[in-house]
Amino acid sequence: MYVAKLLFLFIVPYNISAANPDPKTDGKWVIVIDPGHGGIDPGALGSISKEKNINLAIALKTAEYIRENIKNVNVVLTRTDDSTVDLIERPKIANRNNADLFISIHTNSTKGSKSVMGAETWIMGLASNEENLEVAMKENEVILLEDDYSTKYQGFDPKSPESYIIFTLTQSVYQRQSTDLASKIQTQLTEKIDRKDRGVKQAGFWVLFNTTMPSVLVETGFITNQSEERYLNSKQGQDSFASAIFRACKDYIDDIDNKSSISVGETGATTKNNSGTLLPAGKTVFMVQVATAVTRTEIKPENFKGLTDIIEINAQDRFKYATGIFDEYSQAVKYRKKIETIYPDAFVIAVKDNKILPLQQALEQRRKK
Numbered sequence: 001m002y003v004a005k006l007l008f009l010f011i012v013p014y015n016i017s018a019a020n021p022d023p024k025t026d027g028k029w030v031i032v033i034d035p036g037h038g039g040i041d042p043g044a045l046g047s048i049s050k051e052k053n054i055n056l057a058i059a060l061k062t063a064e065y066i067r068e069n070i071k072n073v074n075v076v077l078t079r080t081d082d083s084t085v086d087l088i089e090r091p092k093i094a095n096r097n098n099a100d101l102f103i104s105i106h107t108n109s110t111k112g113s114k115s116v117m118g119a120e121t122w123i124m125g126l127a128s129n130e131e132n133l134e135v136a137m138k139e140n141e142v143i144l145l146e147d148d149y150s151t152k153y154q155g156f157d158p159k160s161p162e163s164y165i166i167f168t169l170t171q172s173v174y175q176r177q178s179t180d181l182a183s184k185i186q187t188q189l190t191e192k193i194d195r196k197d198r199g200v201k202q203a204g205f206w207v208l209f210n211t212t213m214p215s216v217l218v219e220t221g222f223i224t225n226q227s228e229e230r231y232l233n234s235k236q237g238q239d240s241f242a243s244a245i246f247r248a249c250k251d252y253i254d255d256i257d258n259k260s261s262i263s264v265g266e267t268g269a270t271t272k273n274n275s276g277t278l279l280p281a282g283k284t285v286f287m288v289q290v291a292t293a294v295t296r297t298e299i300k301p302e303n304f305k306g307l308t309d310i311i312e313i314n315a316q317d318r319f320k321y322a323t324g325i326f327d328e329y330s331q332a333v334k335y336r337k338k339i340e341t342i343y344p345d346a347f348v349i350a351v352k353d354n355k356i357l358p359l360q361q362a363l364e365q366r367r368k369k
């Protein structure tokens with residue numbers, strides 16, 4: 001292994017240049033929308049409705065608004081009907097689709113006062129108080145309905161506060177972007193459709209734990225509040241929530257598209273490619289990819305769960321982040337296993353001159369030597 005002292009170094013990819021002013025023109029935005037619960041899991045219960053149906057109606061409408069009104073976008077839903085989807089599957093759907101944004105849609109409830117109402121948007125993090133922890137526990141509880149949950153979720157018990165220690169490992173790479181999207185959603189919900197503002201909050205939601213993109217969970221309103229339950233079940237209410245979430249996505253995308261076209265131009269003009277000093281030139285090596293993003297993430301340990309040897313690889317319109325530099329594929333596989341607890345979806349890639357090679361091709365080249 002080439003020991004990587006890359007802490008303060010930053011690789012500038014080959015194929016970013018002034019000649020490529022807008023990286024998103026040919027790249028599609030992929031937005032995954034996750035209607036919470038479904039099938040055997042009704043979610044929270046109101047007096048006239050079930051959470052799962054409200055979530056689905058709002059999610060379908062949101063997808064429709066996004067498809068109709070944002071160019072260059074691909075919307076994927078984790079369910080489009082009343083089917084059961086395991087919690088563990090939902091982030092995987094987003095990861096498999098290389099999503100740029102993940103939005104889980106839910107409806108809140110409380111055992112306390114029926115007068116409690118309002119909208120809140122959550123990002124992954126450690127709950128700062130009991131009340132916040134309870135919301136996450138409630139949303140994670142569905143795990144208990146699934147077969148073999150203790151193996152699948154590595155012993156995670158949604159009802160035990162101790163289990164939530166696992167989330168201390170996840171200072172997410174995308175915390176800043178997730179917060180940005182969450183704030184935009186809250187702004188829309190409170191200023192444009194007049195919901196009571198309960199703010200942007202953090203807690204350990206399993207569905208946000210393993211995603212490799214900016215991710216949020218929206219609690220639209222309280223099914224336990226009579227007037228809010230009625231609003232959540234009305235066509236007008238559902239349309240309003242959907243339009244608010246869609247507009248927040250549009251604002252987010254517009255911001256990034258504007259920023260990236262400027263920053264790419266500047267980068268191309270003023271920086272040099274210094275990857276030769278880090279990756280052996282002209283040689284294929286194996287690395288473990290831990291993250292991918294449309295926007296550049298600053299390389300520092302806090303952004304990568306403490307890893308100090310992250311390097312950036314540019315591939316088409318994405319920034320990819322990888323760790324470890326190995327001569328042998330088997331060493332990279334071993335290393336991937338080692339960091340599995342903090343990056344469960346990491347995978348081995350082959351890299352040559354700061355470009356990703358198809359893995360099969362790299363392995364075949366090796367075999368021929």
Ligand SMILES: [Zn+2]
Pocket residue numbers: 036037043044051106107139
């Ligand atoms: Zn829910």
